[in-house]
Every structure is written in structure tokens, then in C-alpha cells.
Amino acid sequence: MTAAAELVGADVDPEAGRSDAQIIASSLHEPEDFAAVYGRHARTVHRYAYRRVGPEHAEDVVAETFVAAFRRRATYDLARPDARAWLLGIATREISQLRRAEATRYRAMARVGTARPEDNLADRATTDVAARAAGGALGTALAGLRPGDRDVLLLWAWGDLSYEEIATTLEIKKGTVRSRLHRARRLVRAALPGGLWDVEEDGR
Structure with a gap:
């Protein structure tokens, strides 16, 4: 278990009655309150970072994100x-x-040809076995995407964000999110064997 995972291992939220916004607001006067935001979201941020840059950098990303x-x-x-x-x-x-670290990770996926099930973008459209078999093609496809397109795609697929959330997060228009996602998914779908990503965008 990673250090970040250990820190949030006990799924107990002492601030369960308050929203993140309320906690952040109170942290302006009581800085220690912000720890509750970390407790709620560190695991999600770590999982997202791990998938994109691997274990060598994931915990640094989590730390820098919360700082x-x-x-x-x-x-x-x-x-x-x-x-x-x-x-x-x-x-x-x-x-x-x-x-550079992210590109290195995707090239490694391409060389090895497999990935752990939770690290597979293709698992939205197929079984784990098929997704793992597609790991090499997936790594190549992700490495070849434009950075902006990859950010949108992975916030959608691995961050589970809606179009509106992605637009707000990246400070771009919702239409730009749609066009980038469409382009990225088309390229990834074309790269995966056997039409592993023949699913329609769900309109989140």
C-alpha cells in the first residue's frame, strides 16, 4: 500500500455533515480543517496520477496538488x-x-503489451482480459495524443468528470471539451484491436 493510500485508509470522515465547499470556507480561518479535503480526495487524486505517470511520480503529484x-x-x-x-x-x-515521465509510462505500456486492469482506459468498453491484451496499443495511442486532447480524455475516463466539469477545470469551452474528446476517442478507438472502444460518449 502506498503512503498516500495509508493516510486515507480508514474511511472515516469526521466532516461527513459538511460539503467540501463548507470545509474549504472554514479552512480560511481554521487552516487545519483543510485536512478533511485531503482525507476525502487523496485516494482519487493518487489513482488518477498513478495511471498517468506511474508509481515513481504519483505521490509527488498528490503532494504538490494538495499544497x-x-x-x-x-x-x-x-x-x-x-x-x-x-x-x-x-x-x-x-x-x-x-x-516526459508520462510519455515514458505509455511507451513502457506499449513495449510490455499489458497493463493492470485498473490502469486500462479500455476497460470502459470491454472485459479486463481483452483490455489487458490491448495494453500495448493503448500505450502507443495515448503517447501519440496532443497533450490537451489527452488531458480531456483522461479527466473523462479516469477522473470520471462531466463535460461541464472538465470545461471548468481546464478553463475551456464545453464545445472544446466535446471536440477534443471526440478526436481523442476516435484516435484511441482506431488504435485498439478489434474495435475495443466502440462505445458512444455518454454525454456526461
Whole structure:
């Protein structure tokens, strides 16, 4: 188990009655309150970072994400009760500083030809066995995407964000999200064997 996972291993939320927005607001006066936001979302951020840059960098991304979030908490939109999309957006910007490490991870996937089931983008459209067999093609496809297209695709697939959340997170128009996602999915679908990604966008 990773250090980040251990820190949030006990699924007990002492702030269960308050939204993330309420906790962030109170943390402006009581900074220690922000720890509850970490407790709720560190695992999600770690999983997202792990998939994109691997174990060598994932924990650094988590640490930098929450440091940056703490520093920027006064700018958080308190109309958004759930901070998950905001945090994943910060993580995405941190990952953008690690493009070389991310590309290396995808090239490694391409060489090995397999990946653990939870690390497979294709698992939305097929069984784990088939997805694992597609790992090589998937790594090549992801490495070949434009960075902006890859960010949108992975926030959608691995971050489980809606189009609107991605648009807000990346500060782009919702139509841009749609076009980038469509282009990225078309390229990934074409690269995977046997039409492993023949699913329609779900309109999130």
C-alpha cells in the first residue's frame, strides 16, 4: 500500500455533515480543517496520477496538488460543493510538468503489451482480459495524443468528470471539451484491436 493510500485508509470522515465547499470556507480561518479535503480526495487524486505517470511520480503529484490547493483555497468557487473536479484539474496541471515521465509510462505500456486492469482506459468498453491484451496499443495511442486532447480524455475516463466539469477545470469551452474528446476517442478507438472502444460518449 502506498503512503498516500495509508493516510486515507480508514474511511472515516469526521466532516461527513459538511460539503467540501463548507470545509474549504472554514479552512480560511481554521487552516487545519483543510485536512478533511485531503482525507476525502487523496485516494482519487493518487489513482488518477498513478495511471498517468506511474508509481515513481504519483505521490509527488498528490503532494504538490494538495499544497497548491491549500494555497489557492481562497479562490475556490464556493458554489461548487464537491472539490473533486477542482483537485483533478490541479493534478492535471502538475502532471503537465511531467510530460516526459508520462510519455515514458505509455511507451513502457506499449513495449510490455499489458497493463493492470485498473490502469486500462479500455476497460470502459470491454472485459479486463481483452483490455489487458490491448495494453500495448493503448500505450502507443495515448503517447501519440496532443497533450490537451489527452488531458480531456483522461479527466473523462479516469477522473470520471462531466463535460461541464472538465470545461471548468481546464478553463475551456464545453464545445472544446466535446471536440477534443471526440478526436481523442476516435484516435484511441482506431488504435485498439478489434474495435475495443466502440462505445458512444455518454454525454456526461
